[in-house]
Amino acid sequence: MGLAQQFGHPSGFLGAVVGRGMAKGNAELSRWVAQQASAHHDSGVERVAELGPGPGVGLEALLAQFPEAQVWGIDVSSVMLAQSRKRNRLAVSAGRLTLLEGGVSALRAGAPADIVMANHVLYFWRDPVAEMAQIRSLLGPRGLLAIGYQLKQNMPAMAQRRFPPAGHQLYDTDDEVTKLATTAGFGSVKQIVKGSADAPEGRVMLATV
């Protein structure tokens, strides 16, 4: 498996190394998206899920941000689930965090969710409208989808070069991402940029049912 594929489904020794790199490189965005989700959901958050938590920094942030909530972490990679488990061992043993191997359909375990967060996962969905529509169907009536991502031109050179040939989808504009959510049936969609517009550190799309 090449390096680009490792980001979409980390496995083996290289996958574990990539996971440790993501824990450092993506931590700030993960924490910021969790804060944005909290700021944009009025109250009463009881069920929160993260799709593709990778090494589990975002789960750690969600557990801290929503101390009353039950949290689910769902990832296709067993190597990443092991890192998420290690990073959030206390929450797992306390029964607050459930980790499941799988894709969007495994979200059923946490449905109806108040918030679903997915950071740097969008690029790996072959049919993002179908994935978002499925997430929408598993959100509660006041549910919020928070998608953290980076536009193609702001990504590291390696990703810009190697992701498309590996079959990963990169996006040039926020409008393209918004259109996916509205086509999937989301009612209201908002984008926020982290950092300056010239050198964004990432962005979030917040979409409500």
Ligand SMILES: C[S@@+](CC[C@H](N)C(=O)[O-])C[C@H]1O[C@@H](n2cnc3c(N)ncnc32)[C@H](O)[C@@H]1O
């Ligand atoms: C680039 S990593 C991002 C990890 C973490 N969210 C972060 O920002 O550091 C993408 C993660 O999503 C997982 N993933 C990819 N496609 C997925 C899917 N359809 N459902 C759930 N997880 C998925 C991968 O296994 C990997 O852990």
